[in-house]
Amino acid sequence: MAAAMGDPSLSRLQFAPFSSALDVGFWHELTQKKLNEYRLDEAPKDIKGYYYNGDSAGLPARLTLEFSAFDMSAPTPARCCPAVGTLYNTNTLEAFKAADKKLLLEEAANKIWESIKSGAALDNPMLLNKFLLLTFAITIGVYDPCNLAQYPGWPLRNFLVLAAHRWSGSFQSVEVVCFRDRTLQGVRDVAHSIVFEVKLPEMAFSPDCPKAVGWEKNQKGGMGPRMVNLSECMDPKRLAESSVDLNLKLMCWRLVPTLDLDKVVSAKCLLLGAGTLGCNVARTLMxxxxxxxxxxxxxxxxxxxxxxxxxxxxxxxxxGGKPKALAAADRLQKIFPGVNARGFNMSIPMPGHPVNFSSVTLEQARRDVEQLEQLIDGHDVVFLLMDTRESRWLPAVIAASKRKLVINAALGFDTFVVMRHGLKKPRHQGAGDLCPSYPMASADLLGSSLFANIPGYKLGCYFCNDVVAPGDSTRDRTLDQQCTVSRPGLAMIAGALAVELMVSVLQHPEGGYAIASSSDDRMNEPPTSLGLVPHQIRGFLSRFDNVLPVSLAFDKCTACSSKVLDQYEREGFNFLAKVFNSSHSFLEDLTGLTLLHQETQAAEIWDMSDDETV
Known part of the structure; x- marks a missing residue:
């Protein structure tokens, strides 16, 4: 536009010079399009750019092209001016030089002029910002680890075969950039990178594999094998670490590909009891x-x-014998140095075993309880593997309160029970449903619908099938009555099943909250890749038979009922001391078992009276 109305006092309007900026992403996308889509096609291609609005003061507006230039529907960045254009990409440098640039410019100008005359520019102002881009470029770049000034490194070799196979019909030669990034005297330097041109051989789409080379010469200059002795540099502990899990890896590769080994390997297991059951459980865990x-x-x-x-x-x-817990942990370390094994030589206070009258002082009992609470809190799975019923009570209560998975194993002469305790829901997830008001679960009700599809949080614990509180089971007993006398193979079977039950629970998506599998489920589709997830496994070695009973949590249970857990969580050791120092009637009164006994006796007397009147 000239000076308005010819006024000589006004200066001629001038514009900032044209400036362009082509992002590296644009060249990458053009390379992919050329090699995989355009190939030898030199027809014009529509592209899209924009005038960038965001440079520092004093810089002219620049036409920007980036990786999205080939997508005509791509959005324009905010507060930028869109521009559409045409790409002319030639196949040879000669064609690029011979292109009639003046004619191309005039043709583009005529299109803009036609949009102005027809009024199309009023509807689409982008037509006023058309541009041309004339290109010729194909360069192969590789990251080159070679230090030789005259030769490229080995990684370029097969890449050139790829280029010759795919593009030798399109290009007679390509430019190669061997990028060399070195650190010299503490400074990164790329100055010794090399650039050269390579003529591609005629081998496009050849079905035959080129001759292979690459065997490395040995110390004698021949093509024989090179021998390396690694015996002195191999750490035996690392060898054991890599070899010990071979069986597990083979299981995952072929037999159970969905097995989540991390859930098992990462489980922190607390074994309460280092006797026959504890030793066998530990070996199976390893x-x-x-x-x-x-x-x-x-x-x-x-x-x-x-x-x-x-x-x-x-x-x-x-x-006099080593402490079992310490010796067991030490032996695991000798068997496999990669295991993190610890042992605690400590007592577990028990109901019916007073702590203020025996050699164990009240303060010592308090320390033992605190130590046990910390251990249970720091582990994922608690195994109850002790000799007596009452020794299982305190860890059962603590684990239920802390929502830890408990695996219990107990032996008879030729029978055993292995079970998982019901995993209580956190209080905020419906604590009122922890111990439903069902009657005591028993095996004779196994087939009823009442015991189908029982979720983990409704399952009973070791004490839920009992109607008496635990007490001192060793008082006034002979030696054979105090000891657990079992068939020698029973502990190995029960210990192995205890670990396998833990693993099956961990493989279930719901973990300890998984619905319990029963004997009736043996012919159904298993819930995990390892099979069933039972509540209990009761074995009868004399019959070589196992059954899978399911029992509900008992609302009057002396270990996991809400009344016991509430008292423990409110009063802590003070509540526990009452249990230790009182007879079993204390827990029975608290949970309502005493009243249940009285009601049962009254019903029996009433029934007898009824019979006599008939």
Whole structure:
């Protein structure tokens, strides 16, 4: 536009010079389009750019093209002016030089002029911002690890074969950039990168594989094998680490590809009891790759132990015997140094075993309780593997309160029970449903619909099938009555099943809240890749038979009922001391078992009276 109305006092309007900026993403996208889509096609292509609004003061507006230029529907960045254009990409440098640039410019100008005359520019102002882009470029770049000034490194070799196979019909030669990024005297430098031109051989779409080369010469200059002796630099512990899980990896590769080993290997397991069951459970846990195993026991190794308890030897019995928990942890470390094994030589306070009259002082009992609480809190799975019923009570209460998965195993002479305790829901998820008001669950109701599809939080614990509180089971007992006398193979079977039950629970998506599988489910589709997830496994070695009963949580249970847990969580050790120092009637009064006994006796008397009147 000239000076308005010819006024000589006004200066001629001038414009900022044209400026363009082509982002590296644009060249990458053009390369992909050229190699995989355009190939030898030189027809004009529509592209889209924009005038960038965001440069520092004093810089002219620049036409910007980036990776999205080939997508005509791509949005324009905010507060930028869109522009459409035409790409002319030639196949050769000669064609690029011979292109009639003046004619191309005039043709583009005529299109803009036609949009102005026809009024199309009024409807679409972008037509006023058309541009042309004339290009010729194909360069191959590789990251080159070679230090030789005259030669490229080995990684370029097969890339050039790829280029010759795919594009030798399109290009006679390509430019190659061997990018070399070195650190010299503490400074990164790319100055010794090399650029050269390579003529591509005629081998487009050849079906035959080129001759292969690349065998490395040995120390004698021949093409024989090179021998390396690694015996001195291999750490035996690392060799064991890589080899110990081979069986598990083979299981995942072929037999159980959906097995989530991380859930098993990362489980922190607390074994309460380091006797026959504890030793067998520990060995099976190691077989599953579990790396964190902690023992708790207060007994010492006796002469009768090593033949039945595989973590101990004769020497462990000498001089009064080593503490079982410490010796068991030490033996696991010797079997496999990669395991994190610890042992705690400590007692577990029990109901019916007063702490203020025995040699165990009240303060010592308090420390033992605090230690047990910390251990349970720091582990994922708690195994109850003790000799007596009452020794299982305190850890059952603490684990229920802390919502820990409990696996319980107990032995008879030729029978065993392995079970998972019901995993209580957190209080904010409906605590009123923790122990529903069902009658005591028993095996004779197994087939009824009442015991179908029972979720994990409604399952009973070890004490839920009892109508009496735990007490001192060793008082006034003979030696054979105090000890658990079992068939020698029973502990190995029960210990292995206890670990397998834990693994099956961990593989279930709902973990400890998984619905319990029963014997009736044996012919149904299993819920996990490893099979069923039962509540209990009751074994009868004399019949070589197992059954899978399911029992509901008992609302008057002396270990996991809400009344017991509420008292424990409110009063802590003060409540526990009352249990330790009182008879079993204390827990029975608290949970309502005493009233249940009275009502049952009254009903029996009433029934007898009825019979006599008939």
């Amino acid at each position: 077989g599953w790759g579990v790396r964190h195993i902690t023992f708790v026991d207060n007994a010492k190794i006796s002469y009768s132990n090593p033949v039945r308890q595989p973590l101990y030897e004769f020497e462990d019995c000498l001089a």
